[in-house]
Amino acid sequence: MATNDFPSELFLPFLNQESELPQYALLFRAFQQAILQGDLIPGAKLPASRPLSVTLNISRNTVKTAFEMLQAEGYIDTRHGSGSFVSAQIPVPSKRLSDKQKPATKETVQPPLSDMAKRLQQFQTGHSDAPGKLLAPAQCCVDSFPWEQWQKQVAKAGRQMKFAPSTSTMGDDLLRNQIASYLQVTRGVSCDAEQVMICSGSQQALYLSFQLLLNADDTVWVEDPGYHGISGAITSVRANEFPVPTDQDGFEVNYAIKHKIDARAAIVTPSHNYPMGYTLSLERRLALIEWAKQHSSWIIEDDYDSEFRYEGPPLTALQGLGGEHCVIYAGTFTRILHPSIRLGYLIIPPALVEPFTKAKRYIDGGISQLPQLALGEFMASGQFSSHVRRMRKLYQHRRKVLNDAIADALEGILKRVPSDGGMHSVFLLPPDYSDKEICTLTDRQGLGIRALSNYYSGTKPQQGLIVGFAGYNDEQLKTGIKVLASIITNQP
Numbered sequence: 001m002a003t004n005d006f007p008s009e010l011f012l013p014f015l016n017q018e019s020e021l022p023q024y025a026l027l028f029r030a031f032q033q034a035i036l037q038g039d040l041i042p043g044a045k046l047p048a049s050r051p052l053s054v055t056l057n058i059s060r061n062t063v064k065t066a067f068e069m070l071q072a073e074g075y076i077d078t079r080h081g082s083g084s085f086v087s088a089q090i091p092v093p094s095k096r097l098s099d100k101q102k103p104a105t106k107e108t109v110q111p112p113l114s115d116m117a118k119r120l121q122q123f124q125t126g127h128s129d130a131p132g133k134l135l136a137p138a139q140c141c142v143d144s145f146p147w148e149q150w151q152k153q154v155a156k157a158g159r160q161m162k163f164a165p166s167t168s169t170m171g172d173d174l175l176r177n178q179i180a181s182y183l184q185v186t187r188g189v190s191c192d193a194e195q196v197m198i199c200s201g202s203q204q205a206l207y208l209s210f211q212l213l214l215n216a217d218d219t220v221w222v223e224d225p226g227y228h229g230i231s232g233a234i235t236s237v238r239a240n241e242f243p244v245p246t247d248q249d250g251f252e253v254n255y256a257i258k259h260k261i262d263a264r265a266a267i268v269t270p271s272h273n274y275p276m277g278y279t280l281s282l283e284r285r286l287a288l289i290e291w292a293k294q295h296s297s298w299i300i301e302d303d304y305d306s307e308f309r310y311e312g313p314p315l316t317a318l319q320g321l322g323g324e325h326c327v328i329y330a331g332t333f334t335r336i337l338h339p340s341i342r343l344g345y346l347i348i349p350p351a352l353v354e355p356f357t358k359a360k361r362y363i364d365g366g367i368s369q370l371p372q373l374a375l376g377e378f379m380a381s382g383q384f385s386s387h388v389r390r391m392r393k394l395y396q397h398r399r400k401v402l403n404d405a406i407a408d409a410l411e412g413i414l415k416r417v418p419s420d421g422g423m424h425s426v427f428l429l430p431p432d433y434s435d436k437e438i439c440t441l442t443d444r445q446g447l448g449i450r451a452l453s454n455y456y457s458g459t460k461p462q463q464g465l466i467v468g469f470a471g472y473n474d475e476q477l478k479t480g481i482k483v484l485a486s487i488i489t490n491q492p
């Protein structure tokens with residue numbers, strides 16, 4: 001085939017693209033694609049290397065190298081004296097789509113998905129825009145993270161990996177021991193290191209718990225308002241949520257027992273209800289544990305930020321109040337240390353350790369060893385505890401700055417929901433205000449405040465604002481509140 005007949009223009013875009021790859025590799029890929037897509041059919045003769053190199057304005061060696069690679073991988077056959085041909089063994093694509101028919105964008109492609117994946121499509125992916133915005137909840141103070149100490153621990157962990165070649169599905173032993181001791185002391189959790197499973201954040205920990213404890217059509221009690229990050233996980237197993245109202249004493253256990261006693265599980269944030277910040281009263285804690293024991297049901301205790309409790313003594317976890325056989329306790333380091341650390345854990349009742357371990361092996365085979373080793377040493381050296389203490393003081397101060405600024409600027413409009421701790425405050429609006437409308441406006445002005453009404457799933461929503469303070473210094477907090485105040489006071 002003369003190069004004149006050959007569609008060399010097909011290959012020019014490949015060679016002209018900005019790429020770190022050498023030109024022979026780009027030419028190889030161009031031919032490979034043309035063959036696989038059926039633009040060059042089996043038996044088609046390729047031009048000789050010299051004229052092709054002239055047409056494409058590249059060296060002959062580049063063409064020769066690309067042809068050698070194509071031959072080595074079986075795309076072309078070279079017959080001495082006759083030239084190179086597309087291999088007859090390459091199957092012709094069953095349907096050659098014309099350019100017009102080709103799916104142009106991701107949106108037009110409807111890949112065949114499992115039923116579970118289809119169910120998950122209805123949920124939002126999360127608040128990925130929050131980090132750049134002021135007053136967003138769940139943002140910790142990354143500027144205060146002890147980078148130097150952490151980097152030393154990571155370097156040390158890198159060296160240790162040489163002597164710790166295999167990983168355990170449940171997690172690194174040092175870290176598991178540290179977590180068990182830490183929880184025994186600070187949260188009254190009754191466990192040993194064997195019961196600790198390291199997960200990638202508490203999201204995975206909760207997802208795994210639902211996958212292994214619930215069946216389709218089982219009912220789960222959920223707090224209302226509550227953390228909607230769990231809805232996708234509950235839906236993934238086709239279980240049903242039963243929203244249970246919360247008041248200043250937390251989750252209304254008696255309401256749940258009265259209306260849906262046969263639930264398979266309850267997922268609760270007893271230390272600091274999300275998002276309202278209520279603490280579950282002792283009476284209700286004991287009633288919840290009693291219900292779980294009597295009905296062989298499970299309690300999933302999501303203890304996502306109880307390190308940041310500013311008033312009163314530390315609370316004993318449900319797990320430590322006699323719930324060690326019916327409570328699955330989930331905790332996380334993403335709020336305490338850094339969002340990208342993605343490490344959390346489960347404390348599993350003894351009878352569940354084996355089934356959870358087996359399942360985790362097939363789910364991810366265990367979490368990467370390096371951050372676990374670094375975190376284990378970070379805890380063992382006392383650096384973790386001193387960081388928590390420093391952040392507790394800092395966040396307590398920031399909470400006061402936020403609450404004072406709101407009291408000054410929006411007195412009589414916003415009413416703070418009392419809470420003993422956390423990284424955000426909740427403020428109720430008078431019922432004739434729309435929190436969603438306010439949040440649409442604050443979002444446009446660069447604030448990450450969230451609308452409380454979005455967190456309700458059954459009971460009548462209250463209008464309110466969830467305002468984060470932990471990740472922002474005094475100046476940022478005051479600036480953010482000024483913007484919020486001007487938006488709210490200009491509401492018709």
Ligand SMILES: Cc1ncc(COP(=O)(O)O)c(C=O)c1O
Binds near residue numbers: 274333
């Ligand atoms: C109540 C609650 N539980 C669980 C999580 C998930 O935490 P993680 O980042 O460890 O997956 C969050 C995250 O914001 C949360 O607010």
